[in-house]
Amino acid sequence: MSSEFITPRAEDYSRWYTDVVQRADLADYAPVRGCMIIKPYGYALWENIQQALDKRFKATGHQNAYFPLFIPESFLNKEKEHVEGFSPELAIVTIGGGEELQERLVVRPTSETIIGYSMAKWIQSYRDLPLLLNQWANVVRWEMRTRLFLRTMEFLWQEGHTAHATHDDAEAEVLRILDIYHDVYLNEAAIPGIKGRKSEQEKFAGALRSYSIEAMMGDKRALQACTSHNLGQNFARAFEIQYTDENNVLQYVWTTSWGLSTRMIGAVIMVHGDDQGLRLPPRLAPIQVVIVPIGKNDEERAPVMAVAESLLAELQAHGVRTKLDTRFELSPGFKYNDWEMRGVPVRVEIGPRDVQNGTIAVARRDVPGKAGKQSVPREGALTFIKQLLEDVQRSLLQQATAFRDANIHEVEGDYGKFCEILKDGWAYTWFCGSAACEAKIKEENQVSSRNFPLEQVRGRGKCIACDEECTERALFAKAY
Amino acid sequence: MSSEFITPRAEDYSRWYTDVVQRADLADYAPVRGCMIIKPYGYALWENIQQALDKRFKATGHQNAYFPLFIPESFLNKEKEHVEGFSPELAIVTIGGGEELQERLVVRPTSETIIGYSMAKWIQSYRDLPLLLNQWANVVRWEMRTRLFLRTMEFLWQEGHTAHATHDDAEAEVLRILDIYHDVYLNEAAIPGIKGRKSEQEKFAGALRSYSIEAMMGDKRALQACTSHNLGQNFARAFEIQYTDENNVLQYVWTTSWGLSTRMIGAVIMVHGDDQGLRLPPRLAPIQVVIVPIGKNDEERAPVMAVAESLLAELQAHGVRTKLDTRFELSPGFKYNDWEMRGVPVRVEIGPRDVQNGTIAVARRDVPGKAGKQSVPREGALTFIKQLLEDVQRSLLQQATAFRDANIHEVEGDYGKFCEILKDGWAYTWFCGSAACEAKIKEENQVSSRNFPLEQVRGRGKCIACDEECTERALFAKAY
Numbered sequence: 001m002s003s004e005f006i007t008p009r010a011e012d013y014s015r016w017y018t019d020v021v022q023r024a025d026l027a028d029y030a031p032v033r034g035c036m037i038i039k040p041y042g043y044a045l046w047e048n049i050q051q052a053l054d055k056r057f058k059a060t061g062h063q064n065a066y067f068p069l070f071i072p073e074s075f076l077n078k079e080k081e082h083v084e085g086f087s088p089e090l091a092i093v094t095i096g097g098g099e100e101l102q103e104r105l106v107v108r109p110t111s112e113t114i115i116g117y118s119m120a121k122w123i124q125s126y127r128d129l130p131l132l133l134n135q136w137a138n139v140v141r142w143e144m145r146t147r148l149f150l151r152t153m154e155f156l157w158q159e160g161h162t163a164h165a166t167h168d169d170a171e172a173e174v175l176r177i178l179d180i181y182h183d184v185y186l187n188e189a190a191i192p193g194i195k196g197r198k199s200e201q202e203k204f205a206g207a208l209r210s211y212s213i214e215a216m217m218g219d220k221r222a223l224q225a226c227t228s229h230n231l232g233q234n235f236a237r238a239f240e241i242q243y244t245d246e247n248n249v250l251q252y253v254w255t256t257s258w259g260l261s262t263r264m265i266g267a268v269i270m271v272h273g274d275d276q277g278l279r280l281p282p283r284l285a286p287i288q289v290v291i292v293p294i295g296k297n298d299e300e301r302a303p304v305m306a307v308a309e310s311l312l313a314e315l316q317a318h319g320v321r322t323k324l325d326t327r328f329e330l331s332p333g334f335k336y337n338d339w340e341m342r343g344v345p346v347r348v349e350i351g352p353r354d355v356q357n358g359t360i361a362v363a364r365r366d367v368p369g370k371a372g373k374q375s376v377p378r379e380g381a382l383t384f385i386k387q388l389l390e391d392v393q394r395s396l397l398q399q400a401t402a403f404r405d406a407n408i409h410e411v412e413g414d415y416g417k418f419c420e421i422l423k424d425g426w427a428y429t430w431f432c433g434s435a436a437c438e439a440k441i442k443e444e445n446q447v448s449s450r451n452f453p454l455e456q457v458r459g460r461g462k463c464i465a466c467d468e469e470c471t472e473r474a475l476f477a478k479a480y
Numbered sequence: 481m482s483s484e485f486i487t488p489r490a491e492d493y494s495r496w497y498t499d500v501v502q503r504a505d506l507a508d509y510a511p512v513r514g515c516m517i518i519k520p521y522g523y524a525l526w527e528n529i530q531q532a533l534d535k536r537f538k539a540t541g542h543q544n545a546y547f548p549l550f551i552p553e554s555f556l557n558k559e560k561e562h563v564e565g566f567s568p569e570l571a572i573v574t575i576g577g578g579e580e581l582q583e584r585l586v587v588r589p590t591s592e593t594i595i596g597y598s599m600a601k602w603i604q605s606y607r608d609l610p611l612l613l614n615q616w617a618n619v620v621r622w623e624m625r626t627r628l629f630l631r632t633m634e635f636l637w638q639e640g641h642t643a644h645a646t647h648d649d650a651e652a653e654v655l656r657i658l659d660i661y662h663d664v665y666l667n668e669a670a671i672p673g674i675k676g677r678k679s680e681q682e683k684f685a686g687a688l689r690s691y692s693i694e695a696m697m698g699d700k701r702a703l704q705a706c707t708s709h710n711l712g713q714n715f716a717r718a719f720e721i722q723y724t725d726e727n728n729v730l731q732y733v734w735t736t737s738w739g740l741s742t743r744m745i746g747a748v749i750m751v752h753g754d755d756q757g758l759r760l761p762p763r764l765a766p767i768q769v770v771i772v773p774i775g776k777n778d779e780e781r782a783p784v785m786a787v788a789e790s791l792l793a794e795l796q797a798h799g800v801r802t803k804l805d806t807r808f809e810l811s812p813g814f815k816y817n818d819w820e821m822r823g824v825p826v827r828v829e830i831g832p833r834d835v836q837n838g839t840i841a842v843a844r845r846d847v848p849g850k851a852g853k854q855s856v857p858r859e860g861a862l863t864f865i866k867q868l869l870e871d872v873q874r875s876l877l878q879q880a881t882a883f884r885d886a887n888i889h890e891v892e893g894d895y896g897k898f899c900e901i902l903k904d905g906w907a908y909t910w911f912c913g914s915a916a917c918e919a920k921i922k923e924e925n926q927v928s929s930r931n932f933p934l935e936q937v938r939g940r941g942k943c944i945a946c947d948e949e950c951t952e953r954a955l956f957a958k959a960y
Contacts (some may be wrong), residue, residue: 030548031552031555031594031597032548032550032552035549036548037546037547037548037598038545038546038547039545040545043544043545043546044543047544063520063524064520065517065519066517066518066523066526066636067510067518068512069549069618069620069634070512070515070620070634075511087578088577088578090575090576090577091575091576091585092573092575092576093571093573093587094573094575095574095584096570096572097568097570104575105571107549107587114510117511121508133520138549138618140549142576142578154548
């Protein structure tokens, strides 16, 4: 399982991706087309993502709940745009307990409808607002072209669903969540995403307004990293979610929904991975430090193992997720490759000479070869390693940020140049947001508008496609 | 939502149960028959159960993974007993992406088959064993008679799946897990379950041997609290899960599976609940302490709130899950009832006189009325409350154990007395385990054998039904 089995990125990025996912034991294809088996190493990564999100959701007053997997087909029909958006992608249960069902059941593609139904029962007065719910769940969307983590028929995610008294409360919630997502991407995954508003054409089916974080992958394609939607009163009207306000007047609530899925694992792979395999940001890495003891025979191994085990205990006692690799039947070189391929941020090697010298050798995954390796005293190793993990975290973010910034190109008023940029990068340009311009750009460049970044210098410019005056710039890129 | 809306247990236990689940905001019925919505308070209880289990699984070397929701129908047919057991309960997807599927997909009722398929790919040599997997997931079984938490069409659970080199390794795993389950029931949920082996008739479809924990509910019915199965080589043969042993000989592995579900919440409700509502064991309670500040007006409330907030901060800083109830628009009496109904183990009341005296009033949920309430100095309240939470935990376990022991009756050689006992309690008696005796007892008493307790004095006796000599005693009871 060494890196020689990984296709180089330059040769075939798509094969490189699949090789890494499979060789690093993150996931595998399932016997059902388009479905995925998340293996323990991949699932541990997901658990760390879950924890990072869950504690932030709870700290901002959200509560977890669980709603049914099956949704009556009639529910989806209640919101017109929603059903149009999702009906081509549905998996439908028609038989239960050996009998044909009277009403067919949809396997949830998302839960706005069933949660809207519940909110209508639970919300009576303004005192019940805001209602801030989140659910960790599996969802199913019948996708034709699937890729592990990035687009699978079934995937795991969290979906937040909230109800508010006013449009502004809902909008504030949607942006608060976008900030939480951005924080997790930036500070846990070392991925500098760009927050922005989706165009009318690209927004969620049934939303008033959708926001996303767009992240640049290693092949310069964009990945929609997560979304946060202001649903307006669309679902409130469809499901009669009403409350009596402080003046005893009946009002429709304003709802939001927002989700982040196992797709994030795909982003981590593609932003940080290199030709040796994964490079995991320390804060999310299931294994932050691997210790490889080296010794030719039992006599050499005994003192080495004593040092290795004491270091393991010390690191674990201080919350460093550490693994001791005692597979002496494998060569050290094989094991180094193996752990590099799995993206473990820091590797410690301990051999007989290290024991004599009271040292250990420490290698950082983000700096290849000898440059990333140094001998340090066993005393003080804990402090050194903890510092090094922070350095690796920072360094991955710096690299990703530099790569992103080098490949986003601002362009104004020159459609030819715009098209040229889109062959190998992102374009940032004035855009009127119309369906016609969106369609023209998409057709001529095989790209889509990613979002209108929230942080941009306001002004006036001319739409890159139609030359009409407009007030915002958007990002365009080929996307996953 | 005060306790006046809860049907007394003596009047109608079943209605009492449903009242408590709904009034305490644990769960609600879903629009799809037999499905359940787990509300935030109920889900928080489940999260505490999950954590208690998950850390024990990980400490014993298990890894979480995730397998697909959909299983090809042909997979289930590979293990004869398994498919016979589950086929009447299946929900089946026949339409995907608008088209009729060539092979129908079963929504997983349990995952032995799909995990068996994966194990066959992952296991090559004895070095790959044991393979210790667990999955947190939803499963679907088409049940006709459903009850919130106890039996729902969809439920949440964990399902462990492991593969071993030998029968004895598999058997040791099955019993290790049974001990973990028992520990969680006993020490987290304050429920004294009884570990035992299921009869041949009651074992899992496809298992060599099944074990369960049986717990006595407040109406003296038994609840199968969880199960742990030695699957022998049945699934290994069905899915060709083989390994080469140390002598390079190809062998079938031995597999196990084990599960604990949201049903455990039903057990907590029925073991500890009383006519005032829930009584939650402190270790699992989402809210361990509620603080109710009392004051007629802002002048009275200001100093009361200062004390309440300082106590809240102190308790939270020491890891006590505490809630401050500032709903001054509601009467104190209403709030006391409300929190009693929700089963919060300890309630703190703080009024103006308490502030003057430097005291707080502390009421324990498990001792009703004045007897359970006392005034204690604000200084030292943390220590007092932490101790009190432990006392409540212990007291709930003692009550449950005393109730259980008072209602299990040993009987020998007197079938009439056996039948009499079963009208209102559990019978513990010699049992040959044959299908004929099991059927006779079931038909004549509407009970089933629960299990052969693992901890029993071995010996020889005569089967209560057929009078043949046998070597084990079993528990019989009406069951959920």
